[in-house]
Amino acid sequence: MDRSSQRLTLLAWTAPVIALVVGFVVYPLGSMIVSSFSRLSFSGLYKGWAGWANYDAILVDPALPMVIRNTITWTVGIVVGTMLVSICAALVLNEAFPGRRLVRWILVIPWATSLIITSLVFAWIFDSRLGTINVLGMNLGILQQQVPFLGQGWSAMPVLIMVGIFVSVPFATYVVLSGLQGIPQDLYEAAAIDGAGVLRRFWAITLPLLRPFIGLASLLNAIYAFNSFPIIWLMTKGGPVNDTQTLITYMYKLAFANDQTAKAAALGTAGLVVLMVLGSLYWITLRRSGGNA
Amino acid sequence: MTMNLARSAPRHHAGRKPVSRVAAVLGYILAIGILAPYAIMIFVAFMPRTELFSPPPHVVPRALDISNFVIPWTSYPLPTYFRNSLIIASGAVVLGLLVSIPAAHALARIRFGFKPAVMLLLLVTQMLSPAMLIVGIYQEFRQFGLLNNLGAVIAVNVAFTVAFAVLILSDVFESIPLEIEEAAAVDGASRFRTLVSIVVPLGGPGIATAGLFLFAQAWNEFTLALTVLDDTELTPLSIGLYQFFGQFDKEWTYLFATAAMGAIPVIIAFVYMERWLVKGLAAGSVK
Numbered sequence: 001m002d003r004s005s006q007r008l009t010l011l012a013w014t015a016p017v018i019a020l021v022v023g024f025v026v027y028p029l030g031s032m033i034v035s036s037f038s039r040l041s042f043s044g045l046y047k048g049w050a051g052w053a054n055y056d057a058i059l060v061d062p063a064l065p066m067v068i069r070n071t072i073t074w075t076v077g078i079v080v081g082t083m084l085v086s087i088c089a090a091l092v093l094n095e096a097f098p099g100r101r102l103v104r105w106i107l108v109i110p111w112a113t114s115l116i117i118t119s120l121v122f123a124w125i126f127d128s129r130l131g132t133i134n135v136l137g138m139n140l141g142i143l144q145q146q147v148p149f150l151g152q153g154w155s156a157m158p159v160l161i162m163v164g165i166f167v168s169v170p171f172a173t174y175v176v177l178s179g180l181q182g183i184p185q186d187l188y189e190a191a192a193i194d195g196a197g198v199l200r201r202f203w204a205i206t207l208p209l210l211r212p213f214i215g216l217a218s219l220l221n222a223i224y225a226f227n228s229f230p231i232i233w234l235m236t237k238g239g240p241v242n243d244t245q246t247l248i249t250y251m252y253k254l255a256f257a258n259d260q261t262a263k264a265a266a267l268g269t270a271g272l273v274v275l276m277v278l279g280s281l282y283w284i285t286l287r288r289s290g291g292n293a
Numbered sequence: 294m295t296m297n298l299a300r301s302a303p304r305h306h307a308g309r310k311p312v313s314r315v316a317a318v319l320g321y322i323l324a325i326g327i328l329a330p331y332a333i334m335i336f337v338a339f340m341p342r343t344e345l346f347s348p349p350p351h352v353v354p355r356a357l358d359i360s361n362f363v364i365p366w367t368s369y370p371l372p373t374y375f376r377n378s379l380i381i382a383s384g385a386v387v388l389g390l391l392v393s394i395p396a397a398h399a400l401a402r403i404r405f406g407f408k409p410a411v412m413l414l415l416l417v418t419q420m421l422s423p424a425m426l427i428v429g430i431y432q433e434f435r436q437f438g439l440l441n442n443l444g445a446v447i448a449v450n451v452a453f454t455v456a457f458a459v460l461i462l463s464d465v466f467e468s469i470p471l472e473i474e475e476a477a478a479v480d481g482a483s484r485f486r487t488l489v490s491i492v493v494p495l496g497g498p499g500i501a502t503a504g505l506f507l508f509a510q511a512w513n514e515f516t517l518a519l520t521v522l523d524d525t526e527l528t529p530l531s532i533g534l535y536q537f538f539g540q541f542d543k544e545w546t547y548l549f550a551t552a553a554m555g556a557i558p559v560i561i562a563f564v565y566m567e568r569w570l571v572k573g574l575a576a577g578s579v580k
Contacts, residue, residue, distance in 0.1 A: 018396075025452050092320050102324070106327050106328060112559050121334045122330060166330070227422035227425050264428050275420055
């Protein structure tokens with residue numbers, strides 16, 4: 001078999017994967033974009049071209065400012081919180097201590113457990129009547145009365161973000177940890193000989209060398225949080241009112257509770273644009289870190 | 294492009310570094326913080342139903358009641374839920390490996406322009422989620438009569454997770470010495486035969502990891518199943534748990550006992566793949 005026919009064979013072997021991705025990722029993506037420019041019947045059937053009408057409808061939607069604010073709070077809150085916890089956790093797990101392997105395994109649990117289970121557990125922990133926080137708070141005299149954490153806007157979003165951080169920490173920690181393990185030990189030894197203290201070594205060696213890893217973990221985390229639907233849907237459904245509604249939950253509500261498919265498609269397409277920006281940043285970071293990460 | 298992610302993990306560091314007390318304490322705090330919510334879940338799962346609502350409220354059960362693990366099997370359609378989840382997840386493993394093994398082998402051996410395009414396509418799918426495209430997916434399903442079709446659910450699950458499998462496997466296959474494959478080719482083995490009799494056996498652990506990942510993702514998937522499956526005969530466990538929660542007046546003890554039963558297989562799978570996960574997910578990289 002000559003070289004070019006071998007190449008053809010190899011190309012053919014990637015065809016099933018490409019077909020699957022085109023059929024079930026690219027096609028729905030295109031279908032959503034087309035819908036966002038279409039007039040659709042109540043049941044979602046095509047009834048003609050709509051131009052930018054669906055986008056106009058989104059722009060004048062009174063819920064939009066709230067949705068945008070929540071989406072930003074949710075995404076940024078999760079990324080910042082996750083990175084702070086993960087950098088600390090990775091530094092800890094990079095040290096030798098008895099049981100470190102076990103701790104690493106335990107770290108996998110929130111990642112492996114489905115978001116449904118983790119969300120429901122936290123819904124119980126913050127339950128207004130029998131939830132762990134309320135029970136412990138009342139028993140210890142910290143809370144004077146039961147607090148409906150998920151039932152009021154000011155506390156619902158922080159609780160949701162905390163759950164988002166909880167499920168994001170494992171992956172981010174593993175990424176940062178792999179960065180830490182790539183740092184040559186002699187760098188630290190040399191710095192120590194030069195009299196650099198622990199903090200100085202962290203700022204001058206660890207942090208700069210970790211930067212590409214922190215960048216990648218943050219971007220992947222941002223993409224993941226921006227895409228995330230189950231936590232909010234299971235714990236508050238975007239409520240109370242629209243207090244915890246993000247782009248993705250509001251889109252879902254528009255499409256499947258309000259039968260406004262075309263408007264939902266416009267919102268989803270806007271979301272895709274944001275994802276494309278995040279994705280390009282990720283791609284650039286990945287390429288740039290190519291040589292040294 | 295070399296991202297030395299999980300592959301690095303040099304274990305000798307552990308031997309060279311002195312044991313750190315501070316790290317130990319912080320590490321245990323981390324472990325406790327992660328375990329606490331699940332411990333609370335297990336407490337509720339073992340709590341007698343009546344105790345949960347009997348004052349004074351408390352967290353740790355006074356009596357243990359294993360009936361929470363038994364009753365849901367008969368009073369709720371748990372066998373159906375587990376069966377459907379098993380179909381979806383194992384279907385995802387079979388379909389996912391069938392398409393990703395040849396693709397990964399090809400990508401590991403191709404040395405020209407076509408490759409970055411495929412890699413980019415895979416990377417893009419990793420950026421997207423079924424939730425973000427759910428409007429389009431629902432329309433496609435209705436258009437082609439795929440609503441309430443487990444096969445279609447499997448296909449979508451695989452389409453969104455296959456990138457991980459391909460990236461992991463192409464990395465594994467690339468590390469197989471080319472000479473072995475060339476020797477087989479000289480002996481007259483076709484490329485397909487080489488793949489089946491040499492590449493697949495040598496890539497065993499990587500294939501297992503890719504398979505487990507496909508299984509876990511499909512087992513845990515929520516948004517798609519919620520949207521395109523409304524036949525109660527086709528409800529998977531993820532949606533079943535959600536319905537426990539919503540419809541039956543929050544039967545917390547049954548809910549958490551069931552959740553624990555559903556989570557354990559996937560947790561075991563993840564612990565097994567621990568070292569591979571970062572590589573596949575972060576290094577959507579061009580080699």
